[in-house]
Amino acid sequence: MSSPPFDFDYLRGLVQQQSAVVLGADKKYLADLHLGAVAERAGFSSIAALVEQLKRTPLGALHIQAVEAMLTNETSFFRDHYPFEALKNVVLPHLIQQRQKERSLVIWCAGCSYGQEPYSVAILIQEHFPELTNWNLKIVASDVSGKALSRLKQGCYSQLEVNRGLSPTLRDKYFYKQQETWQISDTLRQMVTVQQLNLIHEWKALPIVDIIFLRNVLIYFDTETKTSILRKTYQHLRLDGYLFLGGGETTLNIDDKFESIRIDKSICHRPRSA
Numbered sequence: 001m002s003s004p005p006f007d008f009d010y011l012r013g014l015v016q017q018q019s020a021v022v023l024g025a026d027k028k029y030l031a032d033l034h035l036g037a038v039a040e041r042a043g044f045s046s047i048a049a050l051v052e053q054l055k056r057t058p059l060g061a062l063h064i065q066a067v068e069a070m071l072t073n074e075t076s077f078f079r080d081h082y083p084f085e086a087l088k089n090v091v092l093p094h095l096i097q098q099r100q101k102e103r104s105l106v107i108w109c110a111g112c113s114y115g116q117e118p119y120s121v122a123i124l125i126q127e128h129f130p131e132l133t134n135w136n137l138k139i140v141a142s143d144v145s146g147k148a149l150s151r152l153k154q155g156c157y158s159q160l161e162v163n164r165g166l167s168p169t170l171r172d173k174y175f176y177k178q179q180e181t182w183q184i185s186d187t188l189r190q191m192v193t194v195q196q197l198n199l200i201h202e203w204k205a206l207p208i209v210d211i212i213f214l215r216n217v218l219i220y221f222d223t224e225t226k227t228s229i230l231r232k233t234y235q236h237l238r239l240d241g242y243l244f245l246g247g248g249e250t251t252l253n254i255d256d257k258f259e260s261i262r263i264d265k266s267i268c269h270r271p272r273s274a
């Protein structure tokens, strides 16, 4: 959709207010790319007309749609490979040993986008730790974006999406083809609990967890927001738990309550003992 010039500063202010995601002035292309569809669906002739309406009206569903359309949802199955190797070879064997008595384990994927990350964890457990399915095992998948979570719940992925990170063997074992798309099996779907959660709000509904995947989310925030989120992360992670961040993310110089440890080719973060 071609559009007269529009107030991108207003849009990035809205995105930051609602999600804490900081969009530089160079990110206008995100609006050009994604807001045309939002404008069209809502009956506006251009992005500019949509933005003027957003500016005139109190915060509502249309504002949320615009914000969600501008968030980056890039993800893939077994993204970056090595964190999942660390999970398989070190983290889960260690925690399974530690939790033998309580037989309970909670894994949280925060900012999980369309679900490839939590479903990768579920596949890894089915493949390598099937005994855990008889435990009180919870894989919590959360995101601020209702749009992303509804795709996760549908569990329906394009050919391109399943090609990214899944071997044909795993694909055929855990997905079935429906016309041009791949539908996730009920076994995997039932292993994942979906929760809409904005990381900048309180995390009251969230239990204390054993493993947190918070990957490729902090990079979008300013330092103050990162600090506040890492403080809450520390409070929600068991003292012998593990935190995975994205490859370009660190707790260094942001929060000294974590120590970084190397597990083979992956870096993982653990609460420092007091």
Ligand SMILES: C[S@@+](CC[C@H](N)C(=O)[O-])C[C@H]1O[C@@H](n2cnc3c(N)ncnc32)[C@H](O)[C@@H]1O
Residues within 6 Å of the ligand: 018, 019, 020, 021, 071, 072, 073, 074, 075, 076, 079, 110, 111, 112, 113, 114, 117, 142, 143, 144, 145, 148, 197, 198, 199, 200, 214, 215, 216, 217, 220, 246
């Ligand atoms: C690039 S994706 C990362 C997906 C996955 N963790 C991975 O590494 O493949 C970033 C996700 O963070 C979510 N996000 C952005 N701001 C958020 C916030 N304030 N609270 C929760 N999720 C947020 C976005 O909706 C998006 O789905």
